[in-house]
Amino acid sequence: MGGARREPRQPHRPPSERPEKICAVCGRPFQWRKRWERVWDEVKYCSDACRRRRS
16 A cells, blocks of 8 residues: 555653753743654743743
């Protein structure tokens, strides 16, 4: 069958093993999210609210 090629899936990680970063605005830690999978290296803020408040 001619399906679209997909990237190999990452094994499921429990929440305690997901990568974590510190928000550049509020200083709170936040964890990796599926929607950030492709841009994780560029993510700096924990939320849209912090992204809007950046200085």
